[in-house]
Amino acid sequence: MLLRIVLVSTLVNVAIQVEIARWSISTGRASMEGCNDVPPKLYGRGWISYIGILMFLASLAGIVTKEIDYRSSYRFVDEMDTAIGMLADGLDVSPVITYEFVMDDADQAFRTTATPEASKVLLRLGA
Structure with missing residues (x-):
């Protein structure tokens, strides 16, 4: 079941990224502006803006329930x-x-x- 969820979410993610890229190129506006313009809007933001939050919470829930010690680093601190x-x-x-x-x-x-x-x-x- 988990594999199906990962596969479906990956396909949805790719489809959304392609659509956002197409929109950004065709309008010349930044991609995040487009995320906020997609109807229906929830609390002043387009619904696509919330998908990233939901995906993060879903991954966080897996980390918490499995008691995984997750450590991260930001690689490009001074390089940019x-x-x-x-x-x-x-x-x-x-x-x-x-x-x-x-x-x-x-x-x-x-x-x-x-x-x-x-x-x-x-x-x-x-x-």
């Missing part, structure tokens, strides 16, 4: 600030960019990411 600073200072990342697409070619950009030749594929969101 360092990387952003390096980019702001003019770090040339062009050697790792293999493809670059404009928004109108988003479908082709996503298909390209699955090819063996693609290292880093950029999708230009604006001019």
Whole structure:
């Protein structure tokens, strides 16, 4: 039974992520804005916003009932600030960019990411 729940929740999660990505690309708005716009709204937020909370609570319930000692760490504590600073200072990342697409070619950009030749594929969101 647990395996069925995991499989169904995985499929639902993928379907939601694909739809949010499609919406974000087509509107040019951030994905979390879209989560909050999906009707019906509950307490001012779209229902998709609550799925993550429910999935977290479901996993937490399993941890608590099985008395699992769960430890975590945040891997990218300082790396993101360092990387952003390096980019702001003019770090040339062009050697790792293999493809670059404009928004109108988003479908082709996503298909390209699955090819063996693609290292880093950029999708230009604006001019």
